[in-house]
Amino acid sequence: MDFLKNIQLVGKMIFGAGSFDRLGDILAEKRSDSFMVFLVDDFFKGRELANRVPARKQDQVLFVNVDIEPKTAIVDDLRDRMLQVSGQAPDGVIGIGGGSVMDYAKAVSVMLTNPGPSSRYQGLNLAKNASVYHVGIPTLSGTGAEVSTTAVLTGPEKKLGIKGDFTPFHQILLDPELIYDVPRNQWFYTGMDSYIHNIESLTGHYANTLGNSLARQSLELCRDVFANGNPTDIASNEKLMVASLMGGLSLSFSEVGACHAFSYGLSFVLGTRHGVANCIAFNQLEEYYPEGVAEFKAMVSRLGIDIPAGVTAGLSESQMEKMIDTTLALEHMWRHALGQGWKELISRGKLREIYQRM
Numbered sequence: 419m420d421f422l423k424n425i426q427l428v429g430k431m432i433f434g435a436g437s438f439d440r441l442g443d444i445l446a447e448k449r450s451d452s453f454m455v456f457l458v459d460d461f462f463k464g465r466e467l468a469n470r471v472p473a474r475k476q477d478q479v480l481f482v483n484v485d486i487e488p489k490t491a492i493v494d495d496l497r498d499r500m501l502q503v504s505g506q507a508p509d510g511v512i513g514i515g516g517g518s519v520m521d522y523a524k525a526v527s528v529m530l531t532n533p534g535p536s537s538r539y540q541g542l543n544l545a546k547n548a549s550v551y552h553v554g555i556p557t558l559s560g561t562g563a564e565v566s567t568t569a570v571l572t573g574p575e576k577k578l579g580i581k582g583d584f585t586p587f588h589q590i591l592l593d594p595e596l597i598y599d600v601p602r603n604q605w606f607y608t609g610m611d612s613y614i615h616n617i618e619s620l621t622g623h624y625a626n627t628l629g630n631s632l633a634r635q636s637l638e639l640c641r642d643v644f645a646n647g648n649p650t651d652i653a654s655n656e657k658l659m660v661a662s663l664m665g666g667l668s669l670s671f672s673e674v675g676a677c678h679a680f681s682y683g684l685s686f687v688l689g690t691r692h693g694v695a696n697c698i699a700f701n702q703l704e705e706y707y708p709e710g711v712a713e714f715k716a717m718v719s720r721l722g723i724d725i726p727a728g729v730t731a732g733l734s735e736s737q738m739e740k741m742i743d744t745t746l747a748l749e750h751m752w753r754h755a756l757g758q759g760w761k762e763l764i765s766r767g768k769l770r771e772i773y774q775r776m
Contacts, residue, residue, distance in 0.1 A: 425670045426583040428554075428565050433592040433659075435652065438555065441591060442472030445510065448551050452509045453477050455500050457523050459484055459515030459557065467557070467596065471514070478503065484518040487685050487692065490537040490573040493525045500530065507531060510551040516608060517561030517570075517692065520554045524569035524585050527552035536580065537573040543582035554587040557596045559658040560608035560693065562615060562666020564590045570692070577686040577744065592663065594656040597649070605649035606723045607693035609658050610714070612665040613640040614696050617710035618675035619668045622754035629672035636664035644717040675755035676706045679748045680772065683741040688729060697725050702775045706755065730776050742769045 432440060445454060453476040460481035462468045473479050478500065482492075500508055507530040513523025527549040529536050539545050554564045563570075567586050568579035579585075597605075616637040619629050639661035647654025680703070681695035690698065701718075704711045718725060733741070746752075746769070752760040 423671060426567060426586050427667075427670070428586050428590050429588040431590050431592065435593060435595045435656070437591055438470065438593040438596060441512075441553075441555070444589060444591070445472065445512070445553070449509050452506065453503060454510045454512060455480060455508045455526075456512045456514060457482050457496070457519055457526070459519045461515070462557075465599075467514070478508070482515065482519055482522055484516065486689050487572050487577070488518050488521045488525070488570065490525075490535060490540070490571050493522060493529055493536040493571060496522065496526050497529045497536075500526070507550050510553060512553040512555065514555045514557060516556065516558035517563035517611075520556060520561075520563040520587075521569040521571065521579075523552050523554060524549075524563075524587065525571060525580050528569070528580055528584050536571065537575070539580045540571060540573050540576060540578040541581065545580065545582055545584050547584075549584040551588050553589040553591065555591045555593070555596070556659070556662070558600060558604070558608045559597060559655065559662040560611040560613075560665075562612060562662050562669060564592070565663055565666040565670070567670060572686055576747065577682050592659050594652055594659050597655040597659070600649050602649055602721065603724055604693075606644070606718075606721060607691070607697055609640065609643065609662075610700075610717075611693045611696055612636060612658070612662045613644070613714070613717075614677050614700055614710075615665040615669055615674065616640065617707050618677060618755070619665075619672040621707060621710075622673055622675050623757045624673045624754045626671060629668045629670075632664045632668035633672070636661045636668060639664075641713075644721065648721075673754035674751055676751065677703055679745045679751040679755070680769075680776075682748060683745040683773070684729070684776070686744045687733075687737050687741045690729065694726065697723075698727075698729060698776050701725050702772055727776075730773050738770060738773065741773060742766050745769055 455478045511527045513520045531547040568581040570579040616633040619633040639657045680699035684690040684695040
């Protein structure tokens with residue numbers, strides 16, 4: 419392996435059905451005279467879970483719209499709204515939702531202690547000041563955002579994460595009972611992110627024993643869930659929650675590959691949600707992941723999942739060029755997928771041809 423990572427992992431973790439009810443006690447240990455901020459997916463507005471959030475009188479509960487990919491401008495707006503309360507940072511930020519909400523929670527916690535726009539920090543270890551305490555509580559499983567070192571954001575110039583030692587959560591809470599009332603397609607798109615993570619982690623040039631061990635176990639759980647499970651089955655969701663955790667950890671010691679490079683282009687230019695973009699891209703990547711794509715298509719067929727087609731058909735030439743530029747800029751993903759000589763193995767024409775099939 420020609421690179422070595424010294425990784426900051428999550429702090430504490432609680433796992434199991436009903437563990438959400440422990441949140442109030444966990445936060446009590448971190449409270450001062452200030453306030454906490456709960457970032458909650460607005461899907462839950464007016465629903466039971468929102469009423470279970472252990473917010474105190476001085477706290478903020480902010481419902482976040484995740485119809486579009488997380489953006490740096492929204493991170494900056496959320497930070498400013500929090501600081502307007504008392505002129506100081508809150509005691510903690512708690513993200514409750516899917517990968518987008520957790521990325522917002524991670525990014526905002528960093529930006530509360532680092533000056534300027536969040537677009538300035540899109541990259542590796544650019545933040546210099548430690549983040550405020552932050553907690554991740556997934557209500558969908560697959561992205562691995564609960565354990566990743568990155569808060570993936572779309573900025574004015576690029577889609578790239580705030581990544582570094584201050585990004586990982588201090589606490590995560592994994593309660594499979596929170597994955598309910600999820601449309602089948604959304605459950606699949608998000609869960610398939612974990613499956614694709616594992617395929618990319620295992621088949622690239624940065625693969626290693628630790629990453630491979632985590633990815634293989636996660637992959638077996640994904641196969642079990644998508645061959646036998648469904649979104650209303652608590653046992654399936656428990657397995658998928660563990661698969662997401664282990665798949666995300668595998669990437670901490672390995673890397674994503676060609677599928678994510680293509681999906682970033684789709685998301686940046688078209689605003690396609692990450693899980694959907696991954697499925698659209700993976701569906702066309704047999705030459706890079708033949709066994710994985712064949713298995714993926716069998717899962718899609720079994721579960722009756724709709725994979726969008728023709729999404730690039732109406733692109734202008736400038737949009738296609740921007741999509742290709744975005745994909746080529748992700749050099750670390752291509753090095754993992756194809757090796758140090760990747761520039762000789764991929765071309766703008768090749769990328770265009772693959773995008774045109776999507």
